[in-house]
Amino acid sequence: MPSSTLPIACAINQSYVLPLAVMLESLKEHLRPSFQPVLYLVHTGIPQSSIATISSIVETHSIIPSDAQLSAAPRAPHFPREASFPLLLPEVLPPALERILFLDADMLVLEDLANLWETPLDQHVVAAAPDAAVPLCSAPRGVKCWPALGIPPAAPYFNAGVLMIHMTRYRQREVTRRVHQYFETTCEPIDFLHQEALNAVLWDDWKPLDSRWNLLASRAGRPYERPVSNAWRQPGIVHFAGRMKPWRAPIGGPFNEPYRKVLERVLPLFPREPPGLREQLYSVYDWYFRAAFYSVEQYLWRQRLI
Numbered sequence: 001m002p003s004s005t006l007p008i009a010c011a012i013n014q015s016y017v018l019p020l021a022v023m024l025e026s027l028k029e030h031l032r033p034s035f036q037p038v039l040y041l042v043h044t045g046i047p048q049s050s051i052a053t054i055s056s057i058v059e060t061h062s063i064i065p066s067d068a069q070l071s072a073a074p075r076a077p078h079f080p081r082e083a084s085f086p087l088l089l090p091e092v093l094p095p096a097l098e099r100i101l102f103l104d105a106d107m108l109v110l111e112d113l114a115n116l117w118e119t120p121l122d123q124h125v126v127a128a129a130p131d132a133a134v135p136l137c138s139a140p141r142g143v144k145c146w147p148a149l150g151i152p153p154a155a156p157y158f159n160a161g162v163l164m165i166h167m168t169r170y171r172q173r174e175v176t177r178r179v180h181q182y183f184e185t186t187c188e189p190i191d192f193l194h195q196e197a198l199n200a201v202l203w204d205d206w207k208p209l210d211s212r213w214n215l216l217a218s219r220a221g222r223p224y225e226r227p228v229s230n231a232w233r234q235p236g237i238v239h240f241a242g243r244m245k246p247w248r249a250p251i252g253g254p255f256n257e258p259y260r261k262v263l264e265r266v267l268p269l270f271p272r273e274p275p276g277l278r279e280q281l282y283s284v285y286d287w288y289f290r291a292a293f294y295s296v297e298q299y300l301w302r303q304r305l306i
Contacts, residue, residue, distance in 0.1 A: 002036035006117055008058075009093065009102045011042040011085030017050050019240075019247050020105040021266040022259065024057045027109040029262075035114045040093055040100070042085045044070070053269050063092050074183045076193050086160065086194045087179055090171050098168050103237075104161035106245060108259050111236040116164070116213055125169045126198070127207040128158035129214035132225075133241075133301075134192075140302040143200045144188040155203045160195035161239045162214040164207075175201060191304070212236045218244060221254040224294040249275040249283035252290060 008027075012020055020041075027037060037058045041051070044064055054060050065073070065088055073084040086102055093100060101117060121127050137143040138153040146153070170176075178201040183190070190196055212231035217240045219225040220232035232254070244251040246259040275283070290297070300306045 002034055004035045004114070006031065006035045006037045006113060007040065007097055007100050008037055009040045009042065009086070009089055009100045010105055011082050011088075012046070012105050013043065013080055013082045014046050014050070016105040017046065017054070018266070018270040018272055019107075019245070021054060021057060021270055022247060022262050023103065023105055023107045023109060024054065025266050026262045027103075027113055028058060030109055030112050032112050032114050035117075037113075040097075042088065042092060043082065050270070056269070057266075065092055072180075074180070074190075074193060074197070076190050079193050083193050086163070087176065087197070089165065090167060090176055093167065098166065100165050100167055102160075102163040102165055104239065104241070106240040107161065108238045108240070108255065108262065109236070110238065110258065111212075111234075113236075116162075116209070116236065119164065119207075119209065121164060121166050122207055123169075124207045125166055125173060125175060125202055125205050126158075127164040127209050128160060129162060129209040129211050131157050131159035131195075132211070132216045132219050133159075137199055137203055141191040141304065143196060143203070144186045144190070146200075148187075149182075149200060149203075151200070151203050156208065157199050157203075158195075158206055158208070159214050159216075159239070159241075160192075160198055161241060162209070162237055163198075164209075173205070210236075214239050216241055217246075217251065217253055217255045218242050222252070222291070224291045244282050244286050245279070247272060249279040250287070251283060252286040 010020060039058050039060045040063055041060055042063045051062050069088055069091055073088060134142050134157045137146050137151045137155045137157045142157050179197040182197045182200045212234055213236045215232055215235050215238050217238050238255045240246055246256055247263055250256050
């Protein structure tokens with residue numbers, strides 16, 4: 001019987017219900033029996049039937065932010081409203097929760113997350129893995145106006161797809177107020193909403209996790225990406241960030257097949273629509289052409305052209 005709880009928070013809209021089911025199924029598959037996963041799902045408007053189906057995978061608590069909370073949440077034109085919901089966690093989660101593991105839905109868990117959960121935070125607000133695409137706060141598409149914020153140019157930047165959050169410290173250190181201040185005063189357009197804002201205010205208050213706890217599938221194990229470690233050979237969590245989404249169409253790289261196996265188990269719960277032309281073109285590009293054009297893709301990405 002489970003003797004410990006693994007509290008998880010996710011924030012999605014209806015279009016991410018299927019990948020959420022894949023992530024939860026893979027999490028449950030690898031979690032040691034002494035732990036029970038409990039999901040706090042922050043959303044607006046996901047049908048109760050979908051919530052009930054997700055609850056058949058793991059215990060789920062549905063959380064719908066109030067109108068006041070929604071109106072105060074930061075917005076960006078190129079992000080869905082739910083992208084800022086991680087910033088609402090201190091307001092919407094039960095106050096008794098001291099820590100929470102926040103996970104993006106577009107992930108595949110390949111190791112026991114109890115190992116991650118047992119990592120000490122060492123008095124920091126969050127623990128997270130370094131971002132392979134934006135390695136430094138001063139890098140292109142990193143933290144805006146970083147010199148004015150007193151951030152050193154060599155300060156590393158984390159990916160917010162996997163966050164171990166100490167909620168008590170988050171509230172005590174007024175992270176929410178500081179995040180809103182960043183949005184109000186930044187001198188350039190925001191690139192990555194809550195991720196960027198959290199890096200701006202927690203640049204000296206986060207604990208680095210091993211990169212295998214948030215491996216970017218678009219880079220890890222790919223022939224065009226020089227590995228900085230062997231983390232991709234022992235992945236804990238694979239993150240399908242970016243445009244290539246394996247629940248829509250097959251992708252290149254070593255993690256398409258592991259994802260497909262879990263996807264097939266949950267498709268009876270959440271049937272998917274056939275991929276559109278855009279997804280099919282992304283798939284063909286990722287399989288056959290990305291290695292040849294990767295340097296061009298990265299240049300365009302740094303220039304915010306894609």
